[in-house]
Amino acid sequence: MHKLPKLTARHVDPRTYPPGVAYMDGQYLPIQEAKLSVLDYGFLHSDATYDVVHVWNGAFFRLGDHLERFFRGMSELHMSIPYDTAQVTEILHNCVALSGLENAYVEFICTRGTSPEFSRDPRDAENRFIAFAIPFGSVANKEQMERGLHLAVTDVLRIPPSSVDPTVKNYHWLDMVKGLYAAYERGADTAVLIDVNGNVSEGPGFNIFAVKDGVVSTPNLSVLLGITRQTIVDLCAEMGLPCHAQDIAVEDLKSADEVFVTSTAGGVMPVSKIDGQPIGSGEVGLLSERMMALYWQLHADDRYRSVVSYPGATDQ
Template sequence: MSNLIDPHAKPLPSLSDRHIDPHSYPDGVAFLDGQYLPMSQAKISVLDWGFLHSDATYDTVHVWDGRFFRLDLHLDRFFGGLEKLRMTIPFDRDGVAEILHNCVALSGHRDAYVEMLCTRGASPTFSRDPRDAVNRFMAFAVPFGSVANAEQLQRGLHVAISDKVRIPPASIDPTIKNYHWLDLVRGLYDAYDRGAETALLLDFNGNVAEGPGFNVFCVDDGKLSTPAVGVLPGITRRTVFDLCAEAGLAVAAADVSVAALRQSDEVFITSTAGGIMPVTMIDGVPVADRKVGAITRRLMAIYWQKHGDPAWCSPVHYP
């Protein structure tokens, strides 16, 4: 009999009283079960439905130069996701805002990526009924990160359009920010295999949808368009609409075909992780003259100017 299945072939391994984690983590602070912890100490159970079934919702907000940007909108979306997924947490909006503030202040980061999340949790009996699970809220703040690095922000991203289809809204409500990323990850590997830096996926009708953690806009004859169907209504996407209203630019949510995107005068993506970021290559073909467009540059500048506007920001009070 093989030693792998013979219980008498060798003694059982010892049972450890605690886990020793050999991995490294970004410098930051997390909130979990009423405690503020270093990122290396923030853990969830392997039995949590959030881990086992991706049964969770979350939202991310960034802090720039010591100020939260549009925090209220992120809280709106997070609490909306909780309601739609029938989850509850022991904190109201002000309580969550205070926790996020504390994570950032304790971390000391002036520029931070801040996340609030709730998992379905686990049940004491490993029940298969999600109603038996105890929902679990947590939050963390780590250094700010961007979809595009400094070089890419200057020259523009190189994007590939994957044939992978984004999860349709009939299956998962895209207004609920979630961790269902396997379609996006497969799209990323499609892009990497083709020498690109990130990916765009299609919607169920074959039009352009969105990418891993970002929305996309195109500019034609001075008018902006962004996909309307099957996409997360991103906060930065909404911010572009607000900025366009102030700047007198026309913008609309509509179907965007692959052909139309490739033929656009300008293309850019939007995300809390990076803001407004230019795209200058699609599937190895330059967008227009392969230079960051004038409207994109204008919106990028206005976007970052708003980070100093008290009407759009709220300060972090550091110790």
């Protein structure tokens, strides 16, 4: 296990956007100084796993769940870093504390790294750990949150689980980018991809939920098991609402009473149109609104928060 470096008092450069702080190759850096070798296989082959957790009002939300997913992903990809969970936790806290951000988007990454002799054997590479905290961002902007997102269900196939395990968070996003361009051509805000059986899978950075006759459902195949998705499953259980992880046919999504998408980047985000057709009344649904409110209320719940200790802050 490596020793963590001491914190240095370098400030965020106010001229940089987004402002933020990174941890890379054993040191904390202003975000604009965190640069990767072009020989890193994370860059050359998208050979990496990562996670994104957020900080809201000065506290991480469900950090333990994000860490667990990240460490499992590394193990599935035969990667290892010289830090244990407690040390990664400390690094993430420090990035946020040094950035001073009260609401942050915190990404942590393990790339395959570089090989001493540029060997093509992944076992020769020295895996690299990177983390950074930047301002909180959302899949949906303010206007889209108010009117509901407009989705396009594209015929782009999400990379099948037999090729790339979607439960290991990854950067294999060319299918997502293809979906986005197809969606923009159709005047939509963002895309939904389909799975190998033609059912709904997920979109660029989010899981999707349909509500029909009071029953909530979300795809289970060809998706990342999102932490926000899990929060909705937990909320449904608390509310006594049936919630099923199951196949959703494209027609069933389009004829749902309500549809919403979920992501760490934005939380619960309503959908009001799919392929140009209104969902339900075409307004943001009542259950979607309730889920959004409950989701943000949960951020004050001690079961899920880990408070960041900012330099100079006094104990509350």
